[in-house]
Amino acid sequence: MSYLKSNDLFAHTEPESLYSRIPRPMVIADHLMTPDNIGAMIRLADNIGATEVCFLGNEDEHSLGKVRRAAASSRDNIHWYFTEETDLHKIVPEGKTIVAIETADNATCIYDTQLPENVAFVVGSERFGISEEVLAQCDKVVYIPVPGPTRSLNVSHAAAVALFEWQRQMRGRK
Numbered sequence: 001m002s003y004l005k006s007n008d009l010f011a012h013t014e015p016e017s018l019y020s021r022i023p024r025p026m027v028i029a030d031h032l033m034t035p036d037n038i039g040a041m042i043r044l045a046d047n048i049g050a051t052e053v054c055f056l057g058n059e060d061e062h063s064l065g066k067v068r069r070a071a072a073s074s075r076d077n078i079h080w081y082f083t084e085e086t087d088l089h090k091i092v093p094e095g096k097t098i099v100a101i102e103t104a105d106n107a108t109c110i111y112d113t114q115l116p117e118n119v120a121f122v123v124g125s126e127r128f129g130i131s132e133e134v135l136a137q138c139d140k141v142v143y144i145p146v147p148g149p150t151r152s153l154n155v156s157h158a159a160a161v162a163l164f165e166w167q168r169q170m171r172g173r174k
Contacts, residue, residue: 024051026120031057039070040156046074048163053080088137096120100138101162102130110142115166
């Protein structure tokens with residue numbers, strides 16, 4: 001067995017064909033604080049083929065140079081932006097189900113939840129999670145079970161788990 005560049009592998013397996021039958025997801029991040037996490041969210045959204053990444057909060061509070069470095073080439077591949085708008089229904093296109101990735105009273109385990117095809121995923125800040133105001137606007141809330149002693153995931157890691165679980169479920173639906 002030998003190493004194969006990912007572009008060569010994916011050229012043959014065509015994972016993007018998924019989007020010939022379902023809409024691409026959207027990613028929303030509620031007041032992220034670190035440029036590395038913002039850049040990682042941009043790269044992740046590009047990896048999954050999302051339509052866009054919306055960062056709730058003020059762009060001026062962030063070092064965009066560090067964000068761009070962390071996002072690498074993805075910074076030019078996907079539409080990403082900051083907004084101070086907090087009404088998700090003004091941000092999310094009609095028809096998308098808004099799914100929060102959060103530990104909350106009404107959350108269900110992501111692995112036991114049938115995720116919607118047309119989805120906008122919401123993640124929260126590194127310190128405070130998703131604000132109550134934003135969480136109240138979500139249609140579903142899912143959590144990721146974490147069996148280790150540190151019971152919280154980095155925001156970009158949580159988003160990666162959720163987005164690729166969504167992809168796994170969508171691949172299973174024919």
